[in-house]
Amino acid sequence: MKAKLSEFDTALYFVLFKPERCEVVRQLALWLSKSGNGGMYVIVSGCMWYWFPEPGRWLFLTALLGFAIERPIYFVCKRYIGRIRPCDYLHQVAFLTPSDKFSLPSGHSAGAFLFATVWATTYPQWSWCFYLWATGVAVSRVVVGVHYPLDIIAGAGLGILCAELAVVVQDTL
Template sequence: MSVLQQRFIAFDVSLYYWCFGARHWPLASTVSRSLSKLGDGSLYLIIGLLLAWLEPVHGINFLLTGLLAFAIELPVYLFLKQTIKRDRPCDRFNDITPQIIPADKFSLPSGHSAAAFVFATLIGFYYPDLMLLAYAVAGLIGLSRVFLGVHYPTDIIAGSVLGVGAGLLGLVLNSFLI
């Protein structure tokens, strides 16, 4: 491992410990759990279905593009997790007790971040007035995963890049299907 890689990992771990330490701030753990649950996935489908049903201008396209984007994001996410196999910080360090039980064993990339950023990218495209709010919520969902002790900051960054990429690819592919 190169010196640059070692420094990067040390920085990532230091940033992780700073964020994880923030769980002691008043309400940080409660808010982080709520944000993490918000990113579990079912809300994205519910919002997509509601928009398809109630919003005549972009609702159907939003839902279809979302299904396509998530069909791209999910297998890539699973492939990366199973290929990289990065231990979660709560499994690597003895002094970390996670605030939640993660759904799987590995941490890179963050699936919550990937999904949140797919959704934010589509919201930003179809409903530009909500773009900043959507990306802010996506960022908070990702950050909550660090606060809860189950992801490193770079897991969140990787998930965010994956999510934006899958969202954009879904938009491009959907434009060819229309």
């Protein structure tokens, strides 16, 4: 079963990762990937707290708590599982240089879905936008060649679960 799952994951990777992609798709994927870097979460949440103190404070503190839960789990999983990135294992040239050698779970996917879930809790009418962006960040990680599809699914699940836990904890404080 594990071999079949890995085979399917690799086949799906090659559906999404195409080194010969047109420049527009590659640049969009790189932009989406970069938008999921951690610094953006701090800046957006900090600005929200400054301009809209009441919802902004809750958003900032809940996201901070969510990341405080998610990051240790992410690092332990990444090192324990030790799945080599597809660009290294399959000897493909990725469109960017990853920060480490392991791919499961995807930290960008976890962060983007954590952020989207916290924001969707406060602004449910905009949840489709938050989740569309988070999905774009996650898929971009496969398109640029640094993650398998199951990496981003695992990351998305981790992010959503940690966000939901942070929301419950924050609402009880």
